[in-house]
Each structure stands twice: as structure tokens, then as C-alpha cells.
Amino acid sequence: MNKSLYDYLILLGDSPLILGHRLSELCGHGPNLETDIALSNIALDLFGQVRNWFQYAAEIHGEGKTEDDIAFLRYEHEYRNVILTEQPNKDFAWVIARQFYFDAWHYSLLTQLCESRDERISAIAAKSIKEVTYHRRFSSEWVKRLGDGTEESRARMENAIAHFAMYKGELFEETNVEKEMFASGTGADFKVLKAQFESFTNEVLNEAGLEIPQIDWTQRGGKHGVHSEHLGYILADLQYMQRAYPGMQW
Amino acid sequence: MEIDINRLDLEFQAKIDSGKTIEPKDWMPEKYRKTHIRQISQHAHSEIVGMLPEGNWITRAPSLRRKVTLLAKVQDEGGHGLYLYSACETLGISRDELFEQLHSGKAKYSSIFNYPAVTWADMGAVGWLVDGAAIMNQVMLTRTSFGPYARAMVRICKEESFHQRQGFEIMLSLCNGTAVQKHMAQESLNRWWWPSLMMFGPRDEESTHTEQAIKWKIKLKTNDELRQQFVDQTVPQIELLGLELPDPAIKWNEERGHYDFGPINWDEFWRVVGGNGPCNRERLAARKEAWEKGAWVREAALAYAEKQENLREAV
Numbered sequence A: 001m002n003k004s005l006y007d008y009l010i011l012l013g014d015s016p017l018i019l020g021h022r023l024s025e026l027c028g029h030g031p032n033l034e035t036d037i038a039l040s041n042i043a044l045d046l047f048g049q050v051r052n053w054f055q056y057a058a059e060i061h062g063e064g065k066t067e068d069d070i071a072f073l074r075y076e077h078e079y080r081n082v083i084l085t086e087q088p089n090k091d092f093a094w095v096i097a098r099q100f101y102f103d104a105w106h107y108s109l110l111t112q113l114c115e116s117r118d119e120r121i122s123a124i125a126a127k128s129i130k131e132v133t134y135h136r137r138f139s140s141e142w143v144k145r146l147g148d149g150t151e152e153s154r155a156r157m158e159n160a161i162a163h164f165a166m167y168k169g170e171l172f173e174e175t176n177v178e179k180e181m182f183a184s185g186t187g188a189d190f191k192v193l194k195a196q197f198e199s200f201t202n203e204v205l206n207e208a209g210l211e212i213p214q215i216d217w218t219q220r221g222g223k224h225g226v227h228s229e230h231l232g233y234i235l236a237d238l239q240y241m242q243r244a245y246p247g248m249q250w
Numbered sequence B: 001m002e003i004d005i006n007r008l009d010l011e012f013q014a015k016i017d018s019g020k021t022i023e024p025k026d027w028m029p030e031k032y033r034k035t036h037i038r039q040i041s042q043h044a045h046s047e048i049v050g051m052l053p054e055g056n057w058i059t060r061a062p063s064l065r066r067k068v069t070l071l072a073k074v075q076d077e078g079g080h081g082l083y084l085y086s087a088c089e090t091l092g093i094s095r096d097e098l099f100e101q102l103h104s105g106k107a108k109y110s111s112i113f114n115y116p117a118v119t120w121a122d123m124g125a126v127g128w129l130v131d132g133a134a135i136m137n138q139v140m141l142t143r144t145s146f147g148p149y150a151r152a153m154v155r156i157c158k159e160e161s162f163h164q165r166q167g168f169e170i171m172l173s174l175c176n177g178t179a180v181q182k183h184m185a186q187e188s189l190n191r192w193w194w195p196s197l198m199m200f201g202p203r204d205e206e207s208t209h210t211e212q213a214i215k216w217k218i219k220l221k222t223n224d225e226l227r228q229q230f231v232d233q234t235v236p237q238i239e240l241l242g243l244e245l246p247d248p249a250i251k252w253n254e255e256r257g258h259y260d261f262g263p264i265n266w267d268e269f270w271r272v273v274g275g276n277g278p279c280n281r282e283r284l285a286a287r288k289e290a291w292e293k294g295a296w297v298r299e300a301a302l303a304y305a306e307k308q309e310n311l312r313e314a315v
């Protein structure tokens, strides 16, 4: 098996998996029906992408591994999502700030992966980019709406944008696998990724009249399997059925 | 004046009898408007309260495929709520007022959602039985007299029958699985069976609005007729799954051409309708919490929209 490619696909799939999980916790609890439906839609898109990445990873792995083995049957340190995605849904401003940073990064990543030398990766990216274009529009419009809405919404949005700034550095820290993938023409150029992310997020924050957080450090570890305390609880839910009823078909 | 109203009433009923639909701008008796606001909003509330029991299993679904279909299903129910609130708004009431009625307990929603979803098999049983029972009512409503309601129902019914098939398919997988899975399916069927029969409402003798409802085509069949139809349809499906019947009194009655079944616990029915079911308080609290926590978001969206409007006017 091509270990590097497998590891790379896990990196690609884990962040949308964990973010999709967080978003699906909100289903039925949104601030209004339209937003509830829109957030569920984003979660659905993300899970669809996860399935594409993990089905490919399962094929690379062979030996009968399935998408569900990969999604549900790993230990905590084997998950490679960025720590940003596992942060809880404290309030709607948190949900939007987390989504905004993620979408800005995800959009640039997928744009580059559309040109991947690996045809399967470029096909999945081409399909996903349409969805993520919509996600990025949704989250940045909400950043503007809340930033320029009422005094309360502005304070909450500013607070959330500042809070999540400490998680964005990890998005641009290249693991060895990502370096290798970029070198072989399969993966993305992280310099471009970071530049596109910065210019897009700064533009939206300026338009929203929100301060751009100045931060020179970052939380890190998710991409190496060292997570925040939240992931354990997420996995307790996510893996519950597969762990409690091992080896069954659903 | 008196005569005019009577004449309008007669013309109105003649229009319904001739199979034409009533549209929001048409004249309608005040009682027709009120009845429809009550019924459509109750239906809309049922859709969104109905998101809660299934919603709590999305994060725990046993496979990615099941997770995606469950999430899509619960999202569909939110969409149904949206069409129905819109249909209701055409009768001159705002969505905020409708929510207010739900939160204060003035408006009801389907009592079935006051039962807990405690195992994965409940995602099967709810889709199969609860969406199945809902369809029987709703197929009938595609021919109801109020146009926006009838049209919403056409759209909703297509999705509901998809939900029902999905639920049955979850049950089928459990029944073809291990002994533990089959037990999970049986236990879930046993729990949901009676509440599903109660979904059709009180016995015909005790149902108050039936006659008027039939005249306005809100009802084309009575509660008991629909309940019987549901039992007749579902018993062979239970047999197909290889599960035991949840009621020992279920028996084919050659003479009637229907299945007989045992007595429904009407005390339980009225208790749950009256607010004292297993989850009434949680369901209402969850809806209120979402609404209250979302207040600042809705205010912000409104304020932002106004600012944008002012900017456009200033240009």
C-alpha cells in the first residue's frame, strides 16, 4: 500500500468529519429554520466529501478495509483533524467564526487539489469545490451580518473571531506527508494556501468592520494526533454504536 | 348584510364541492381561516418538534451512510416545517406568532414526538411507523380544499414516503443481522406500535371536528378508518421482517376483511396530549431554548438587512 497517500487521505477526510459532527449536533436547534437547514446542508456536504476521501483511502489500504472502519474504528491519536474543527458550538458566533476560518482554508486547499496529479483526488476536489464555494459564501456573509448587525452581535462576532484566531496557524503547518505530496504534484502549496487565506479573511473582516486579530502563536497538534480535550467526547458519540456492537452490519 | 354572508357561505361551499381550491386572496368564512391556521400550524410544529428525537441520533449513527441519510431526513422535516409555516402565513398570521403559540403551549404538535428515541432501532421504527402513519393522513390532504396546504402536501408526501422506506430498510438490516440487532428491532417495534396507532387521534365517537372537517375536505376519512388502514398495511410488513406482532390480539378477521387489534390505552393518549408524556417538557424546552438563544442572531440579521436597505436607498 502507498502509505503516504493513505495518510494524506486521512488528513483530508478527518477535518471535515469532525467539523461535520459538530455541525450535526446543531440540527434542530438553529436560531431559525433557514439557518438550521443551511448548517445541516453544510454538514451533509462535508460528510459526502469524507466518504469520498475514505472510500479512496480504503481502496488504497486494501485487505477489506471500509470507509466505516476508517471513520469509526481508530484511536484518538490516530485522528488527524485540525484542532479548530473539534471546538464546541458555544454560540452561533462561535459556529460562524469556526466555519469562516475553516471554509477560507478549505476553499483554497480544494482549489489547488483540483489540479492534483492524482486523478481521483482532483475529481473529488472538483466536486467538493462547488459545495465549499457555497459554504464560504454562507459563513463570510454571516460574519458580515453579525459584525455589522447590532451592538451585541458585533461584540459576539469580534470575540469569536479573536478567540478562533489561535487555531488558524495549524492550518498552515505542513506535515511531512503534506510536503511529500506537494513535491510529487499531488498535494497543495502551503505558501499559496496561507496567502489566499490571509487575503480572503482580511477582506471579509474589513468589510464587516471587524478587527483583524494580531496573533503570533498557534494551538497545534491535531495533525499529529495530539488533540484538545473535546475530541474524546466527540469520539464517544461518533464511535458509540461501532464500539458497543462490534462487527455488525447496519 | 346577514343575507350576503349566507350567500357567500353557500357559494364558498359550492366552490369546494365542485373541486376548486380556495386560495389565500379568496373570501373565506372566519371559521375556515381559524381552523386552517390551527391545523396547518399544528402540522408545522409537529415537523420541527419531530426533528428532535431523531436529531439526537445523528452524531451516533452506526455508519457514514446511515449518518448521511438520517441527517438528510431530519433536515427534510425542517423543510416541511418551512413550507407549512409559509402556507400558514398566507392566512394572515406571522411565523413569530405561531412560534409564540407553540412555546406557550397554546398550539399543539403531534403527541408521538413526546416519546423518547432510545436506541438506534428507533430510527428505523420511527421512519417506518411514524412517517408511515403521517403519510396516510397527508396523502388525503393533497386533495384538501385550501390550495397552499394541498400543494405543500404533494411535495411533503414524496419525501415522507422516502423516509418510510428508509426506516423500513433500517429495520430490515437489523432483522437480517445478529440476535442482538433483531432484539433491538423487536423492542423498538413494541414501544412505537401503540403510540403510532394513537397518531390517528381519538375514536370517531370522541372526535369533535369531524363533520365540518369532511365538508372542507380537511378529512376524507375518519380517524378509525385511517387507523384500520394503517394496521392492515403494517401487519404484513411486520411479518415480512420476521418480527413478533406487538399486540397478541392482532388477528385477520375474514368477515370484516380487516385485521382486528386490541384496545388502545386512551388514558395514556389523553395524558400525553395533556402534557404529561415522557418527553413533553424536554421537547418544548429544547424548542424554546433554540428560539431564545437565537434571538440576538435574528435581531442582528434584521438590523443588517435594514442597514443594507438604507444604503441602497442612499445611492
Ligand SMILES: [Fe+2]
Pocket (backbone or CB within 6 Å): B046, B047, B050, B077, B131, B134
Ligand atoms: Fe413528519
Ligand SMILES: [Fe+2]
Pocket (backbone or CB within 6 Å): B047, B076, B077, B080, B156, B160
Ligand atoms: Fe415531514
Ligand SMILES: [Fe+2]
Pocket (backbone or CB within 6 Å): B077, B131, B159, B160, B163
Ligand atoms: Fe418524514
